[in-house]
Amino acid sequence: MAPVVKVAIVGASGETGQSIVNGLLGASETKFEVKALTRPESLDKPINAELKGRGVDVVPVNFSGPLDKLTEVLSGIDVVISAIFFGSLGDEIPLANAAKAAGVKRFVQSAFMVVVPPRGVVDFREKKDENFNYIQKMRLPYTYIDVGWWYQITLPRLPSGRLDYLLPTGQPEQPIGLDGNVPSALADIRDVGRYVAKIIVDPRTLNKKVHVFNEVHTRNQVYDLLESVSGERLNRQYISEAEVKERLEKARHALDQNQTDGSALAMLTVSQLFFSWGIRGDNTPENAAYLGYMSGKDLYPDLTYTTLKDYMIEALGGKGKGVYQRR
Numbered sequence: 001m002a003p004v005v006k007v008a009i010v011g012a013s014g015e016t017g018q019s020i021v022n023g024l025l026g027a028s029e030t031k032f033e034v035k036a037l038t039r040p041e042s043l044d045k046p047i048n049a050e051l052k053g054r055g056v057d058v059v060p061v062n063f064s065g066p067l068d069k070l071t072e073v074l075s076g077i078d079v080v081i082s083a084i085f086f087g088s089l090g091d092e093i094p095l096a097n098a099a100k101a102a103g104v105k106r107f108v109q110s111a112f113m114v115v116v117p118p119r120g121v122v123d124f125r126e127k128k129d130e131n132f133n134y135i136q137k138m139r140l141p142y143t144y145i146d147v148g149w150w151y152q153i154t155l156p157r158l159p160s161g162r163l164d165y166l167l168p169t170g171q172p173e174q175p176i177g178l179d180g181n182v183p184s185a186l187a188d189i190r191d192v193g194r195y196v197a198k199i200i201v202d203p204r205t206l207n208k209k210v211h212v213f214n215e216v217h218t219r220n221q222v223y224d225l226l227e228s229v230s231g232e233r234l235n236r237q238y239i240s241e242a243e244v245k246e247r248l249e250k251a252r253h254a255l256d257q258n259q260t261d262g263s264a265l266a267m268l269t270v271s272q273l274f275f276s277w278g279i280r281g282d283n284t285p286e287n288a289a290y291l292g293y294m295s296g297k298d299l300y301p302d303l304t305y306t307t308l309k310d311y312m313i314e315a316l317g318g319k320g321k322g323v324y325q326r327r
């Protein structure tokens with residue numbers, strides 16, 4: 001019988017983390033034992049009670065506490081996965097130190113984002129790259145995983161409002177970059193965990209970067225498909241490179257004036273990401289290969305996934321689930 005693989009996950013209560021827990025507990029080829037490391041103030045979150053009910057060992061962890069304590073929590077763990085909130089990436093440094101001290105065999109940091117060059121395009125990618133360097137500097141075994149832009153934040157609003165129930169509230173409609181023909185790799189967040197369950201036990205992916213996605217579509221293709229599946233006509237609002245750059249400069253200027261301006265930071269982050277996938281066209285399998293990633297399509301050609309069309313049909317049927325709705 002194959003040995004049980006022991007996995008510790010930080011951020012198991014979050015969007016990516018929940019998908020990973022589902023992927024591990026639902027895996028048929030490998031048996032995983034899962035430990036969720038949660039902040040002490042999150043211990044009573046309903047999601048943690050749900051995780052316990054599914055056999056996950058939920059452990060409160062203070063990342064600014066003593067290294068020995070964190071090392072003890074990771075003792076006997078084979079794989080550490082961080083799916084932490086992007087604003088808390090600093091916590092991955094003590095986590096990596098403890099993983100090294102505990103002899104963890106593979107460390108997966110909270111990348112899980114679209115393909116973006118390491119520096120000069122999106123500020124928080126640079127923070128992830130700093131952590132990646134730290135991990136490599138200490139020679140901690142790793143796998144770095146990036147994933148397609150989630151379907152769950154991809155669909156435009158319909159004039160009828162039929163999709164409003166699952167789209168992020170308060171988020172302004174994303175315009176279409178250039179002429180709408182920039183391709184971008186997409187993934188259903190629910191499939192991410194199934195990819196991760198394969199990757200973390202695969203010797204081919206040790207000390208490698210891996211890119212996983214479901215399908216590649218331009219914005220025009222997403223709009224065309226949604227029009228044909230819903231029977232509704234969509235308003236298409238295009239935006240030029242110069243206009244996006246202007247938004248970026250405005251947000252950067254506001255942040256220079258006041259570094260605690262949360263809305264300027266949100267505008268900068270959203271605009272930088274959009275500039276990358278919607279204008280520059282960074283988020284493609286070809287660019288991932290150029291940047292040195294292995295492709296999930298080559299590694300796991302038989303792995304099934306939800307198509308964008310099926311996701312749209314599910315969403316239009318009222319059975320979709322949005323992200324960040326528990327907050």
Ligand SMILES: NC(=O)c1ccc[n+]([C@@H]2O[C@H](COP(=O)([O-])OP(=O)(O)OC[C@H]3O[C@@H](n4cnc5c(N)ncnc54)[C@H](OP(=O)(O)O)[C@@H]3O)[C@@H](O)[C@H]2O)c1
Nearest residue numbers: 011013014015016038039042084085088110112113149150
């Ligand atoms: N590809 C895409 O389209 C896409 C989209 C969104 C995000 N991402 C990436 O996915 C990764 C994980 O993001 P996510 O959105 O899945 O995570 P999330 O749901 O925002 O948060 C994950 C967990 O982080 C922990 N956490 C630690 N400090 C926190 C803080 N100050 N505020 C809130 N939560 C905090 C919480 O767990 P506890 O409360 O249990 O401690 C939380 O449940 C990120 O690296 C992000 O860049 C990718």
